[in-house]
Amino acid sequence: MSKKRILSGMRPTGKLHIGHYVGALENWVKLQDEFESFHLIADYHVLTTSLDTSDIYQNSIDMLIDWLAAGLNPVKSPMFRQSQIKQHTELNLILGMLITVNRLERNPTLKDQVRDLNIEHVIYGHLGYPVLQTADILLYKGNAVPVGDDQVPHVEISREIARKFNNHFGDVFPEPEALLTKFSRLPGLDGNAKMSKSLGNTILLSDDAETIKTKLKKAVTDPQKVRKGDPGNPEICLVYSYHKKFNPEEVKEVEAGCRSGQLGCFDCKMKCASKISNFLEPIIEKRKYYENKIDEVKNILSDGETRARKVAEATMDEVHNKMKLG
Numbered sequence: 170m171s172k173k174r175i176l177s178g179m180r181p182t183g184k185l186h187i188g189h190y191v192g193a194l195e196n197w198v199k200l201q202d203e204f205e206s207f208h209l210i211a212d213y214h215v216l217t218t219s220l221d222t223s224d225i226y227q228n229s230i231d232m233l234i235d236w237l238a239a240g241l242n243p244v245k246s247p248m249f250r251q252s253q254i255k256q257h258t259e260l261n262l263i264l265g266m267l268i269t270v271n272r273l274e275r276n277p278t279l280k281d282q283v284r285d286l287n288i289e290h291v292i293y294g295h296l297g298y299p300v301l302q303t304a305d306i307l308l309y310k311g312n313a314v315p316v317g318d319d320q321v322p323h324v325e326i327s328r329e330i331a332r333k334f335n336n337h338f339g340d341v342f343p344e345p346e347a348l349l350t351k352f353s354r355l356p357g358l359d360g361n362a363k364m365s366k367s368l369g370n371t372i373l374l375s376d377d378a379e380t381i382k383t384k385l386k387k388a389v390t391d392p393q394k395v396r397k398g399d400p401g402n403p404e405i406c407l408v409y410s411y412h413k414k415f416n417p418e419e420v421k422e423v424e425a426g427c428r429s430g431q432l433g434c435f436d437c438k439m440k441c442a443s444k445i446s447n448f449l450e451p452i453i454e455k456r457k458y459y460e461n462k463i464d465e466v467k468n469i470l471s472d473g474e475t476r477a478r479k480v481a482e483a484t485m486d487e488v489h490n491k492m493k494l495g
């Protein structure tokens with residue numbers, strides 16, 4: 170029996186951080202053996218919140234290098250830019266006829282973004298973001314999409330649109346399922362629940378040991394624990410949540426030391442910095458390799474785009490036939 174297919178993607182906004190790794194990439198690497206994976210560099214999706222495209226190509230290359238360094242295998246899974254496969258925009262147009270504006274306005278993810286990003290007037294493309302995302306998935310007949318909780322409403326919209334198309338024109342698309350990513354997101358260095366480039370609270374996958382130490386020195390901790398000797402509460406400290414992920418073998422010791430006061434925040438942070446550096450070492454090594462082999466990276470992209478385009482063309486032939494367009 171052939172493997173089920175998944176479509177996973179990210180917006181290219183530059184080098185990735187450990188939050189991307191924990192929240193998505195680590196999972197994608199595991200899934201690439203079980204599923205036939207397609208990895209989308211969602212460059213058109215960047216336009217929904219920013220019209221500045223000056224760095225979009227370089228950001229795409231940086232992100233691709235991070236994907237490869239983290240362990241995604243380009244032989245198994247094509248990696249490609251959305252803008253280079255024209256069928257994404259064509260299918261987006263067709264699918265946009267199968268959903269109402271009211272339904273899109275009820276999308277809770279959109280409401281959260283409008284609030285978080287302080288958006289005064291929602292543009293048409295942003296409202297239609299889940300339709301383009303549906304086209305991204307259905308073009309490759311994705312059976313599942315690895316997502317965090319916040320993306321589940323989008324997958325539900327994709328299922329509705331796929332159902333509507335199939336009912337009206339005939340079966341072409343599977344109804345994609347959300348494949349929930351287990352690990353919750355990592356908090357940022359400033360204590361914000363989300364690590365994000367725009368908030369400037371990240372540790373990059375490409376940060377060296379000294380940079381990580383410097384960043385962690387400034388990390389927010391339990392405000393009640395001012396000096397060594399003061400008892401702390403690790404549950405409200407983001408450094409402790411990093412220990413849980415990157416230093417699981419010592420996490421109990423860290424917790425006890427924090428609560429008793431025997432462990433000071435400086436030592437705790439430096440221990441954590443060193444564990445994160447150790448964790449990232451093989452990724453950074455691989456990253457350096459690809460940075461020095463930029464032609465190889467471009468070939469990987471070009472090969473991924475050729476493979477993706479072939480699948481996309483076949484799907485659109487089916488769509489045209491069912492719709493009696495060709």
Ligand code: SF4
Nearest residue numbers: 401406408427434437
């Ligand atoms: S000792 Fe560690 S876990 Fe406890 S508050 Fe300080 S940095 Fe956080």
